[in-house]
Amino acid sequence: MTDILIVTGFSVLVFTLGIGLWALGQWLRSKGYGPQLDMLDRQYTALQLRVSPLAISASYHMIAGAHSMNRLPLLGSKSNAALTKQILMAMRAEQPTQKREC
Incomplete structure (x- = not known):
């Protein structure tokens, strides 16, 4: 059961990081970079x-x-x-x- 929670937590973390990096790129582009x-x-x-x-x-x-x-x-x-x-x-x-x- 803990393995499932660890894999799920890791997946959520990686997905959130990916969305955050995409948002950072969009923000930097809007600032002229x-x-x-x-x-x-x-x-x-x-x-x-x-x-x-x-x-x-x-x-x-x-x-x-x-x-x-x-x-x-x-x-x-x-x-x-x-x-x-x-x-x-x-x-x-x-x-x-x-x-x-x-």
């Missing part, structure tokens, strides 16, 4: 595009580690091992297409 916010957006988007391949690589290695652990006798099950294998195959299939897009 729109061009500066657009410049920050361009810089942040460029950073995301540079970091994205690294994040995909890191997530691939984490799932590969989980797949290795699922094959151990006491730490995993056959269904979890099969699921992580499917995820790894999907990620391998997706990686070459992302390299071509960049």
Whole structure:
């Protein structure tokens, strides 16, 4: 029961924070800071595009580690091992297409 309350509280907090940040952005735009916010957006988007391949690589290695652990006798099950294998195959299939897009 406490887990449900914690997840619900976290969800409400994150939702409220998101609405608050949106309202802050709207207020700053109404005060005339729109061009500066657009410049920050361009810089942040460029950073995301540079970091994205690294994040995909890191997530691939984490799932590969989980797949290795699922094959151990006491730490995993056959269904979890099969699921992580499917995820790894999907990620391998997706990686070459992302390299071509960049």
